[in-house]
Amino acid sequence: MVIVCCSILIISCIAVVSSGMKVSLEVDRPWLRVHLSQRAALECCYRTGAASLRTTWFVHNQPANGTAVPVPVRASDQVSSGYRMRGGVTCGTLTFAEVKVADSGLYRCWFNDAGVFTPGTYLQVYEPLKKTINLSEKTKDNILMAEGFLLLLCVLVPSATLLCKSKQLHALEQKKATREEENIYQGLDLNDCDKAMSLYQDLVANEQEEIQLENP
Incomplete structure:
Protein backbone atom coordinates (compact mmCIF):
# COMPACT_ATOMS: atom_id res chain seq x y z
CA MET A 1 0.00 0.00 0.00
CA GLU A 127 -20.42 -3.34 11.91
CA PRO A 128 -20.44 -4.70 15.49
CA LEU A 129 -21.10 -8.37 16.04
CA LYS A 130 -24.70 -9.30 16.65
CA LYS A 131 -26.02 -11.99 18.95
CA THR A 132 -26.46 -15.15 16.92
CA ILE A 133 -28.14 -17.15 19.70
CA ASN A 134 -31.72 -16.21 20.52
CA LEU A 135 -32.74 -17.95 23.76
CA SER A 136 -36.27 -18.18 25.09
CA GLU A 137 -37.14 -17.37 28.69
CA LYS A 138 -37.67 -21.06 29.48
CA THR A 139 -34.23 -21.91 28.16
CA LYS A 140 -32.70 -19.11 30.22
CA ASP A 141 -34.45 -20.44 33.34
CA ASN A 142 -33.13 -23.93 32.65
CA ILE A 143 -29.62 -22.56 32.24
CA LEU A 144 -29.91 -20.69 35.55
CA MET A 145 -31.14 -23.85 37.29
CA ALA A 146 -28.25 -25.84 35.84
CA GLU A 147 -25.79 -23.18 37.02
CA GLY A 148 -27.30 -23.30 40.52
CA PHE A 149 -27.04 -27.09 40.58
CA LEU A 150 -23.41 -26.97 39.49
CA LEU A 151 -22.70 -24.35 42.15
CA LEU A 152 -24.29 -26.60 44.77
CA LEU A 153 -22.12 -29.50 43.63
CA CYS A 154 -19.05 -27.30 43.84
CA VAL A 155 -19.91 -26.68 47.50
CA LEU A 156 -21.03 -30.18 48.51
CA VAL A 157 -18.38 -32.30 46.80
CA PRO A 158 -15.39 -30.74 48.61
CA SER A 159 -17.28 -30.91 51.94
CA ALA A 160 -18.13 -34.57 51.43
CA THR A 161 -14.54 -35.31 50.46
CA LEU A 162 -13.22 -33.69 53.65
CA LEU A 163 -15.76 -35.61 55.75
CA CYS A 164 -14.73 -38.93 54.21
CA LYS A 165 -11.07 -38.16 54.79
CA SER A 166 -11.82 -37.27 58.43
CA LYS A 167 -13.64 -40.59 58.97
CA GLN A 168 -10.78 -42.50 57.37
CA LEU A 169 -8.25 -40.73 59.59
CA HIS A 170 -10.31 -41.51 62.71
CA ALA A 171 -10.56 -45.19 61.72
CA LEU A 172 -6.80 -45.33 61.20
CA GLU A 173 -6.20 -43.81 64.64
CA GLN A 174 -8.49 -46.38 66.28
CA LYS A 175 -6.78 -49.19 64.42
CA LYS A 176 -3.38 -47.89 65.51
CA ALA A 177 -4.49 -47.71 69.16
CA THR A 178 -5.83 -51.29 68.98
CA ARG A 179 -2.53 -52.54 67.59
CA GLU A 180 -0.61 -50.80 70.35
CA GLU A 181 -2.79 -52.50 73.02
CA GLU A 182 -2.26 -55.87 71.37
CA ASN A 183 1.49 -55.27 71.32
CA ILE A 184 1.42 -54.48 75.07
CA TYR A 185 -0.41 -57.73 75.91
CA GLN A 186 1.78 -59.72 73.57
CA GLY A 187 4.87 -58.41 75.40
CA LEU A 188 3.75 -59.94 78.72
CA ASP A 189 5.00 -63.49 79.66
CA LEU A 190 2.37 -65.88 81.11
CA ASN A 191 4.92 -67.51 83.42
CA ASP A 192 5.76 -64.12 84.88
CA CYS A 193 2.07 -63.53 85.45
CA ASP A 194 1.74 -66.90 87.24
CA LYS A 195 4.78 -66.14 89.43
CA ALA A 196 3.36 -62.75 90.29
CA MET A 197 0.01 -64.26 91.21
CA SER A 198 1.70 -66.90 93.40
CA LEU A 199 3.80 -64.29 95.18
CA TYR A 200 0.72 -62.19 95.75
CA GLN A 201 -1.15 -65.18 97.21
CA ASP A 202 1.78 -66.01 99.52
CA LEU A 203 1.91 -62.45 100.78
CA VAL A 204 -1.80 -62.47 101.48
CA ALA A 205 -1.52 -65.84 103.35
CA ASN A 206 1.39 -64.61 105.47
CA GLU A 207 -0.50 -61.48 106.44
CA GLN A 208 -3.49 -63.58 107.51
CA GLU A 209 -1.30 -65.84 109.66
CA GLU A 210 0.36 -62.87 111.34
CA ILE A 211 -3.01 -61.40 112.14
CA GLN A 212 -4.14 -64.72 113.70
CA LEU A 213 -0.98 -64.98 115.83
CA GLU A 214 -1.40 -61.49 117.18
CA ASN A 215 -4.93 -62.22 118.44
CA PRO A 216 -4.91 -63.73 122.07
Missing part, protein backbone atom coordinates in the same frame (compact mmCIF):
# COMPACT_ATOMS: atom_id res chain seq x y z
CA VAL A 2 2.85 2.39 0.85
CA ILE A 3 4.61 1.67 -2.47
CA VAL A 4 1.39 2.26 -4.39
CA CYS A 5 0.74 5.57 -2.62
CA CYS A 6 4.30 6.75 -3.28
CA SER A 7 3.99 5.84 -6.95
CA ILE A 8 0.71 7.71 -7.24
CA LEU A 9 2.23 10.74 -5.54
CA ILE A 10 5.20 10.77 -7.96
CA ILE A 11 2.90 10.48 -10.98
CA SER A 12 0.71 13.27 -9.58
CA CYS A 13 3.70 15.59 -9.14
CA ILE A 14 4.79 14.90 -12.71
CA ALA A 15 1.30 15.72 -13.95
CA VAL A 16 1.27 18.97 -12.00
CA VAL A 17 4.60 20.08 -13.49
CA SER A 18 3.50 19.22 -16.99
CA SER A 19 0.30 21.23 -16.58
CA GLY A 20 2.24 24.35 -15.62
CA MET A 21 0.35 24.90 -12.33
CA LYS A 22 2.13 25.16 -9.00
CA VAL A 23 0.37 22.64 -6.78
CA SER A 24 1.83 21.02 -3.67
CA LEU A 25 -0.11 18.07 -2.34
CA GLU A 26 -0.45 17.60 1.40
CA VAL A 27 -0.21 14.14 2.95
CA ASP A 28 -3.54 12.34 2.88
CA ARG A 29 -4.78 10.36 5.82
CA PRO A 30 -4.01 6.72 4.92
CA TRP A 31 -7.19 5.20 6.32
CA LEU A 32 -10.29 6.02 8.35
CA ARG A 33 -12.29 3.44 10.31
CA VAL A 34 -15.87 4.41 11.12
CA HIS A 35 -18.72 2.65 12.90
CA LEU A 36 -21.77 1.78 10.86
CA SER A 37 -24.33 4.63 10.58
CA GLN A 38 -21.84 7.17 11.96
CA ARG A 39 -20.63 10.37 10.31
CA ALA A 40 -17.42 10.28 8.24
CA ALA A 41 -15.40 13.16 6.77
CA LEU A 42 -12.62 12.75 4.19
CA GLU A 43 -10.20 15.42 3.01
CA CYS A 44 -7.69 16.00 0.20
CA CYS A 45 -5.50 19.00 0.94
CA TYR A 46 -3.08 20.97 -1.27
CA ARG A 47 -1.26 24.28 -1.61
CA THR A 48 -1.45 26.47 -4.70
CA GLY A 49 -0.91 30.09 -5.56
CA ALA A 50 -3.92 30.11 -7.84
CA ALA A 51 -7.60 29.89 -6.96
CA SER A 52 -9.08 26.70 -5.54
CA LEU A 53 -8.88 23.81 -7.95
CA ARG A 54 -11.95 22.05 -9.13
CA THR A 55 -12.00 18.56 -7.62
CA THR A 56 -13.96 15.41 -8.23
CA TRP A 57 -14.05 12.59 -5.71
CA PHE A 58 -13.55 9.03 -6.93
CA VAL A 59 -13.93 5.79 -5.01
CA HIS A 60 -12.06 2.59 -5.82
CA ASN A 61 -14.35 -0.24 -4.79
CA GLN A 62 -13.18 -3.82 -4.53
CA PRO A 63 -15.28 -5.92 -6.90
CA ALA A 64 -15.50 -9.69 -6.90
CA ASN A 65 -12.86 -10.14 -9.64
CA GLY A 66 -10.25 -8.24 -7.55
CA THR A 67 -9.83 -5.27 -9.92
CA ALA A 68 -10.44 -1.85 -8.37
CA VAL A 69 -12.22 0.51 -10.78
CA PRO A 70 -12.47 4.26 -9.93
CA VAL A 71 -16.07 5.44 -9.85
CA PRO A 72 -17.16 9.09 -9.36
CA VAL A 73 -18.85 9.72 -6.02
CA ARG A 74 -22.37 10.98 -6.51
CA ALA A 75 -23.77 13.66 -4.26
CA SER A 76 -26.95 12.84 -2.34
CA ASP A 77 -28.76 13.63 0.88
CA GLN A 78 -26.23 11.49 2.72
CA VAL A 79 -23.10 12.47 0.76
CA SER A 80 -21.86 16.02 0.18
CA SER A 81 -18.62 17.65 -0.99
CA GLY A 82 -17.11 21.08 -0.39
CA TYR A 83 -13.97 23.09 0.45
CA ARG A 84 -12.26 24.62 3.41
CA MET A 85 -9.15 26.82 3.69
CA ARG A 86 -6.77 27.16 6.63
CA GLY A 87 -3.29 28.71 6.73
CA GLY A 88 -2.80 28.72 2.98
CA VAL A 89 -3.92 25.10 2.67
CA THR A 90 -7.03 24.26 0.69
CA CYS A 91 -8.85 21.02 1.41
CA GLY A 92 -11.56 19.36 -0.59
CA THR A 93 -14.01 17.63 1.74
CA LEU A 94 -16.31 14.66 1.32
CA THR A 95 -18.82 14.10 4.11
CA PHE A 96 -21.03 11.08 4.78
CA ALA A 97 -23.95 11.74 7.12
CA GLU A 98 -24.41 8.03 7.89
CA VAL A 99 -21.95 5.56 6.42
CA LYS A 100 -22.96 2.15 5.15
CA VAL A 101 -20.89 -0.97 4.70
CA ALA A 102 -21.09 -0.48 0.94
CA ASP A 103 -19.32 2.90 1.36
CA SER A 104 -16.04 1.16 2.20
CA GLY A 105 -13.29 1.81 -0.34
CA LEU A 106 -10.33 4.00 -1.36
CA TYR A 107 -11.43 7.62 -1.88
CA ARG A 108 -9.23 9.94 -4.00
CA CYS A 109 -9.48 13.49 -5.29
CA TRP A 110 -9.09 14.33 -8.96
CA PHE A 111 -7.98 17.89 -9.67
CA ASN A 112 -9.70 18.77 -12.92
CA ASP A 113 -7.49 21.79 -13.71
CA ALA A 114 -4.20 20.06 -12.95
CA GLY A 115 -5.08 16.51 -13.97
CA VAL A 116 -3.81 15.06 -10.68
CA PHE A 117 -5.02 12.22 -8.48
CA THR A 118 -4.29 12.35 -4.74
CA PRO A 119 -3.02 9.20 -3.00
CA GLY A 120 -6.36 8.91 -1.23
CA THR A 121 -7.82 7.66 2.05
CA TYR A 122 -9.23 4.20 2.61
CA LEU A 123 -12.58 4.31 4.37
CA GLN A 124 -13.44 1.21 6.38
CA VAL A 125 -16.98 0.85 7.69
CA TYR A 126 -17.34 -1.81 10.37
